[in-house]
Amino acid sequence: MPKYRFAIVVGASSGIGREIARQLAQSGCRVAAVARRYDRLEELRQSFPDFIIPAEHSVTDYDAIPALFQDLTGKLGGLDLIVYASGAMPKVEENEFDFQKDRQMIEVNDLGAVAWLDQAAERFQNTKHGTIVGIGSVAGDRGRLKQPVYNASKAFLHTYLEALRNRLSRHGVKVVTVKPGPVQTEMTAGLDLPKAITAESAAAIILKKSARGGEHYLSPIHAVIFFIIRNIPSWIFRRLNV
Amino acid sequence: MDLPKAQRLVLSPDSIREFEGFGMAARADGYLVQPTTTEGINEAIALAKQTGRHLVPRGSGLSYGDASILAEGIVLDLGKMNRFISWDRETGIAECEPGVTIEQLWRTGLPNGWWPPVVSGTMFPTLGGALGMNIHGKNNFQVGTLGDNVDEIDLLTVDGQIQTLQQGDPLFRAVVSSAGMLGIITRIKVRLKKVPSGNVKVYAESIPNWQAQLDAFEKRAELADYMVSWVDCFGKGAASGRGLFHAAWYDKDADSESLLEMNQDLPPKVFGILPKSQVWRFLKPLNNRIGMRFLNLAKHTSSKFIGNRRMHKQGLVAFSFLLDYVPDWRKAYLPTGFIQYQTFIPKTEAARVFAQQIRLSQEAKLEPFLGVLKKHRPDSFLLSHAVDGYSLALDYKVTERNWSNLEALCHRMNDLVRASGGRFYLAKDSTLRPDDLDYLGPNLQVLRDLKNQLDPEHILDSDQARRLNLFPR
Numbered sequence: 001m002p003k004y005r006f007a008i009v010v011g012a013s014s015g016i017g018r019e020i021a022r023q024l025a026q027s028g029c030r031v032a033a034v035a036r037r038y039d040r041l042e043e044l045r046q047s048f049p050d051f052i053i054p055a056e057h058s059v060t061d062y063d064a065i066p067a068l069f070q071d072l073t074g075k076l077g078g079l080d081l082i083v084y085a086s087g088a089m090p091k092v093e094e095n096e097f098d099f100q101k102d103r104q105m106i107e108v109n110d111l112g113a114v115a116w117l118d119q120a121a122e123r124f125q126n127t128k129h130g131t132i133v134g135i136g137s138v139a140g141d142r143g144r145l146k147q148p149v150y151n152a153s154k155a156f157l158h159t160y161l162e163a164l165r166n167r168l169s170r171h172g173v174k175v176v177t178v179k180p181g182p183v184q185t186e187m188t189a190g191l192d193l194p195k196a197i198t199a200e201s202a203a204a205i206i207l208k209k210s211a212r213g214g215e216h217y218l219s220p221i222h223a224v225i226f227f228i229i230r231n232i233p234s235w236i237f238r239r240l241n242v
Numbered sequence: 243m244d245l246p247k248a249q250r251l252v253l254s255p256d257s258i259r260e261f262e263g264f265g266m267a268a269r270a271d272g273y274l275v276q277p278t279t280t281e282g283i284n285e286a287i288a289l290a291k292q293t294g295r296h297l298v299p300r301g302s303g304l305s306y307g308d309a310s311i312l313a314e315g316i317v318l319d320l321g322k323m324n325r326f327i328s329w330d331r332e333t334g335i336a337e338c339e340p341g342v343t344i345e346q347l348w349r350t351g352l353p354n355g356w357w358p359p360v361v362s363g364t365m366f367p368t369l370g371g372a373l374g375m376n377i378h379g380k381n382n383f384q385v386g387t388l389g390d391n392v393d394e395i396d397l398l399t400v401d402g403q404i405q406t407l408q409q410g411d412p413l414f415r416a417v418v419s420s421a422g423m424l425g426i427i428t429r430i431k432v433r434l435k436k437v438p439s440g441n442v443k444v445y446a447e448s449i450p451n452w453q454a455q456l457d458a459f460e461k462r463a464e465l466a467d468y469m470v471s472w473v474d475c476f477g478k479g480a481a482s483g484r485g486l487f488h489a490a491w492y493d494k495d496a497d498s499e500s501l502l503e504m505n506q507d508l509p510p511k512v513f514g515i516l517p518k519s520q521v522w523r524f525l526k527p528l529n530n531r532i533g534m535r536f537l538n539l540a541k542h543t544s545s546k547f548i549g550n551r552r553m554h555k556q557g558l559v560a561f562s563f564l565l566d567y568v569p570d571w572r573k574a575y576l577p578t579g580f581i582q583y584q585t586f587i588p589k590t591e592a593a594r595v596f597a598q599q600i601r602l603s604q605e606a607k608l609e610p611f612l613g614v615l616k617k618h619r620p621d622s623f624l625l626s627h628a629v630d631g632y633s634l635a636l637d638y639k640v641t642e643r644n645w646s647n648l649e650a651l652c653h654r655m656n657d658l659v660r661a662s663g664g665r666f667y668l669a670k671d672s673t674l675r676p677d678d679l680d681y682l683g684p685n686l687q688v689l690r691d692l693k694n695q696l697d698p699e700h701i702l703d704s705d706q707a708r709r710l711n712l713f714p715r
Contacts, residue, residue: 003642070253078314127259
């Protein structure tokens with residue numbers, strides 16, 4: 001993984017975000033760990049007291065973000081990496097259309113991402129260095145019958161990050177989209193995922209891949225499978241049970 | 243003023259920039275403020291207080307290390323306060339705002355036969371920055387530092403008060419040399435030097451070793467106006483210290499043509515074809531131990547045959563501003579940059595300490611790619627770097643892999659300097675540690691007392707001051 005000195009990880013209380021924060025701190029990077037559940041962050045800080053700066057925050061509290069972002073970069077002493085790892089995926093039945101659940105996904109997966117990453121993008125555009133990592137998903141590659149809004153929210157994130165990449169690569173800034181497949185986390189705890197990798201190995205792969213801007217699947221097999229899935233014509237795709 | 247977090251002002255997000263030192267190895271992000279008036283400076287100080295941030299004064303950013311950067315602080319760039327308040331072509335006295343550069347000064351003065359009393363190797367430093375660091379030139383042994391040639395300054399302290407300080411005032415001698423950490427210099431009254439022409443007569447002599455270097459300086463110290471010597475840091479054993487000595491005298495043959503700017507400006511092309519702005523691209527592939535060993539050897543060898551022990555005539559600009567001769571030469575050190583390591587050693591110890599520094603560098607396979615030797619005289623500024631002796635300035639390439647070894651090498655060399663009664667120079671420093679500051683003796687406490695008196699909240703700060711724990715909280 002590249003050498004980072006100052007990082008913000010949004011969504012650092014569990015899953016991939018927590019692992020990324022932990023591995024960064026272990027490598028000697030100062031990390032501002034942002035999440036709603038402060039007690040979880042406090043645990044993290046106790047493991048790495050010199051490297052973790054915990055910050056209690058709900059990503060839907062959009063108005064608080066500019067001041068918090070500046071406060072955290074000030075406390076860190078700089079910024080060369082931001083990882084947006086907050087994500088919501090409530091259980092949705094195949095025949096269910098629950099606006100509250102859908103809204104929560106869009107707010108956490110998209111609006112929160114835009115609110116945080118816009119801050120980082122503006123800063124990096126001016127400082128001419130930095131890396132933005134967004135945790136997308138293979139689920140964002142197609143609209144599928146099981147998770148319409150989760151799929152759409154990740155597709156939004158992918159497109160938004162692609163646009164950021166086009167804006168910022170000319171300023172020397174890397175924008176990295178990672179699209180994990182199934183990962184064993186709290187978010188996926190209720191699901192039957194036989195091939196899921198651990199959050200620990202997902203985080204390690206993501207940090208390694210962050211050296212290069214662009215879109216990354218976590219394994220070459222995923223890259224092949226999802227190349228095919230992306231290219232299945234809609235009139236066939238709608239008849240498949242995936 | 244410590245407002246609750248929610249009420250704190252947010253700094254303008256689009257004012258953040260990455261700032262670096264001249265060596266490009268030290269970098270930090272900060273919020274840029276560019277005042278054009280003293281009210282603007284006061285506003286920046288107020289902004290720092292309101293946002294709980296600190297403020298670093300910055301001129302052209304030509305200190306080699308981390309003296310004019312401050313991570314996540316407010317960077318007070320004074321480059322836009324670059325007006326002349328007055329200029330008297332009869333007496334050669336200029337009153338300037340702090341952002342006036344040495345370049346502006348010589349362009350203003352030379353047509354009437356006035357030249358800045360002290361200049362650095364590049365013409366781009368601001369006078370405010372140059373005075374903060376109390377820079378010296380190749381004439382340090384004759385005329386002292388820039389601070390010795392300034393009659394008066396105005397100092398703006400963080401409480402908004404402006405006071406005028408004269409050359410003899412103790413506070414003048416503290417503000418000059420303390421890197422902007424006591425207050426902001428807002429006006430400078432400087433005496434230019436009357437020169438008979440825009441030329442110097444330059445004597446060159448190829449030098450075989452350290453003792454011959456110092457002998458060459460001592461022999462001409464009485465009469466020369468400028469002296470400098472280049473050192474090939476790849477020279478080993480009996481050849482250690484080999485190089486090329488230059489002494490220069492103001493050319494007394496009246497030559498009014500030479501006073502014209504157009505006759506001083508350097509040609510923009512090399513050999514009439516290659517634009518100088520592109521020359522660094524040709525240097526880059528040579529910017530490694532093998533290439534630099536070859537270039538240094540070639541320069542030393544040619545110095546024995548071309549112009550050795552002869553006089554030649556040169557324009558003041560070409561002679562003085564060697565660092566500007568190849569624009570952007572620093573880019574050959576990208577992406578990781580370089581540090582300059584310059585230390586000041588008393589006369590009797592100089593040859594021994596410099597030989598040891600070079601030997602340690604060679605043993606570590608970290609030979610400096612450039613070495614420059616100068617003669618100095620002591621002065622009474624609070625953080626004076628000069629001694630009755632010599633300084634050796636060494637350029638070391640920095641890479642991600644060599645940094646820990648390079649830092650360890652510099653720490654060992656620092657110990658040699660301290661043991662010999664030598665001194666350090668904040669404008670060139672990247673490797674000092676808090677304990678090394680004992681070279682300042684009781685002056686360190688005087689500085690700290692002044693800081694607590696003039697800037698009790700430590701609003702003025704820099705990455706260097708933090709690294710050195712210059713002002714303990």
